[in-house]
Amino acid sequence: MKRFSFSTLMLVLGLLFIYLPMLILVIYSFNASKLVTVWGGWSIKWYVGLLDNTQLMGSVLRSLEIACYTAIAAVALGTLAAFVLTRITHFKGRTLFGGLVTAPLVMPEVITGLSLLLLFVAMAQMIGWPQERGLVTIWIAHTTFCSAYVAVVVSARLRELDLSIEEAAMDLGARPWKVFFLITIPMIAPSLAAGGMMSFALSLDDLVLASFVSGPGSTTLPMEVFSAVRLGVKPEINAVASLILLAVSLVTFMVWYFSRKAEANRKRAIQEAMEQTASETWQAQPKQPQRTPATA
Structure with missing residues (x-):
């Protein structure tokens, strides 16, 4: 009989600590009572009521729009920064550039938000933008x-790549930009997807930065939830959070499924290519003439 080890116990406790609050949130989103902490039976009226709550749904759509734009821009800029840090090893100011790229990771969001606010105010006074x-x-x-x-994630992937493939393509006459788009980008596609999903989640979850640089009519979902929590958690918030959990879970599952399918197809293609190469090599070998027994 297999023993229940200490590591398995800690794993189970860790998973319960992470996912049990989410499960409770989803269950209470079907609560019929107006009081979040009092169970009043099963009901879907809070999901139906979201259609009439234009303020909350507007903040949800606004946050999703910003998160999509942020994921696209962050992947583009982070990939370029990672490419510079990993492929261009010697240039003036490389240490300063690397420090500036990774500074937002260690800098408190309050400092970043205040700095950006002062920057936008100074730009509005100097050039009139943003108004x-x-x-x-x-x-x-x-x-x-x-x-x-994104820069950190993509840099780790770029350092693991085999440069001989790119060098072989350039030896055959491919230009650097063509090698980058046709060879490098497909090989780092998993890290790009991971960076994009991380950027989407961080943007959707951010409260501090948005509080500093937002204005009238640009309230995001975290800001709306934070302002509503001061007066008590509303059941509609549980319903919105459950829908976001469902959407994120579906997207994560689809990314995992298609990534696994693509990896399986790649391994199958490599196996078929190896078998075909072995078959062609065997057929190309010269056949030795059969020896006839000497007659007495």
């Missing part, structure tokens, strides 16, 4: 914050 803080300023702040995470 007011809104979605664009939140997008710039989130992109600045998330690009550092």
Whole structure:
């Protein structure tokens, strides 16, 4: 009989600590009572009521829009920064550049948010832009914050790549930009997807930066939830959080499924290529003439 080890116990306790609050939140989103802490039976009225809560749904759509734009911009900037740090080893100011790229990882968000706020105010006074803080300023702040995470993830993947494939392509006449888009990008695609998902989640979850650089009419979902929690948690918030958990779970499952399928297809293609190469090599070998027994 297999013993229940200490490591297994800690694993179970850790998973319960992480996922049990989410499960309770989903269950209480179907609570019929207006009081979140009092169970009043099963009901879906809070999900139906979301259609009439235009303020809450507007903040959800606004946060999703900003998160999508942030993921795209952060992946682009973070990938370029990672490429510079890993492939261009010697240039003036490399240490300073590396420090600036990774600074948002260790800098408190309050300092980052205040710095960006002062920057936007100074730019508005000097060049007249931005005239007011809104979605664009939140997008710039989130992109600045998330690009550092993408740069770290992509840099780790770039350091593991075999440069001989890229060098072989350039020896055959491919230009550097073509090698980058047709060879390097497909090989680091998993890290790009991971960085994009991380940027999307960080942008969707951010409260501090958005509080500094937002303006009237640009309230995000974390800001809306934080302001509502001061007066007590509303059941609609549980319903919105459950829908976001469902959406994130579906997207994560789809990414995992297609990544696993692509990896399986790649391994199958490599196996078929190896078998075909072995078959062609065996057929290309010269056949030795059969010896006839000598007659007496």
